Amino acid sequence: MKKMIFVILDGCGYTLAKENCGFLEHMAESGQAAKYKVISQLPSMSRPLYATLLSGLSVYRHGIVNNLVSRALEAENLFSLCRAAGLTTAAAAYHWICELFITSPFQPLQDRFVLNSPSPIQNGIYYFEDDYPDSHLFADALFLIAQCEPDFLLVHSMNIDFQGHQHRGGSREQAVAAMKADLLLSAAVPQWLAQGYQVVITADHGMNENGLHGGNTPAQREVPLYLFSPQAAMGIYEERPVDQLLVAPLLCRLLDLLPAAGMQDITALEVVFHGA
Numbered sequence: 001m002k003k004m005i006f007v008i009l010d011g012c013g014y015t016l017a018k019e020n021c022g023f024l025e026h027m028a029e030s031g032q033a034a035k036y037k038v039i040s041q042l043p044s045m046s047r048p049l050y051a052t053l054l055s056g057l058s059v060y061r062h063g064i065v066n067n068l069v070s071r072a073l074e075a076e077n078l079f080s081l082c083r084a085a086g087l088t089t090a091a092a093a094y095h096w097i098c099e100l101f102i103t104s105p106f107q108p109l110q111d112r113f114v115l116n117s118p119s120p121i122q123n124g125i126y127y128f129e130d131d132y133p134d135s136h137l138f139a140d141a142l143f144l145i146a147q148c149e150p151d152f153l154l155v156h157s158m159n160i161d162f163q164g165h166q167h168r169g170g171s172r173e174q175a176v177a178a179m180k181a182d183l184l185l186s187a188a189v190p191q192w193l194a195q196g197y198q199v200v201i202t203a204d205h206g207m208n209e210n211g212l213h214g215g216n217t218p219a220q221r222e223v224p225l226y227l228f229s230p231q232a233a234m235g236i237y238e239e240r241p242v243d244q245l246l247v248a249p250l251l252c253r254l255l256d257l258l259p260a261a262g263m264q265d266i267t268a269l270e271v272v273f274h275g276a
């Protein structure tokens, strides 16, 4: 059975990752990961793009058109597809993920810890402050792996986005946050690979020099994608940017799930699959 850990580094633009995430870059450079440049959908805004990353639908189709739309995603998504296939699901993520896939509005006392739920995300630990330390978020993820043995786990960090808003895209503070995330991943990823997980690391959107995102510029839309999987050829494939709509069907392909009806055809993505 195929397993996957899907990491979203909120607000981590392509250039920020290249300049600061030395571990991830090393793994791509040394042929241990595949690296892509992804172009986010629009608006380059968190909640709409969480929905897009996990459903494969563009924003006008899934209807989560801005950060203020607080309701459950109605479309089929990675979590619902995993559940239908009998896979175990979990998330260590910002509370908007809980609102999209479990219940809205999020209520901290009831919803911070959700275990053995019949919802699409069976087990979750959700934070609700943007400066919740990424170190704690990764600890939450390790707890869920140890306790729940998920087949599909979403790990969603917020400190890069938070520092970008506080100090602007390209600031020293945002670079420090990206370096911290890379350090946490340098400890976690080898462990996850040894446990038999495939790992995909990307971002929802980037950040501009005003400390904002939402619009249609490369700084706001270009994000990295690092893929660790024995199913795919490793290497650097950043010359031909990839549409963010292809991330969800890529995850389906890696998990041996049939994609949902509304997802894009994976053949548009030039991932080289072994034996395919």
Ligand SMILES: [Zn+2]
Pocket: 011, 046, 161, 162, 165, 213
């Ligand atoms: Zn943001």
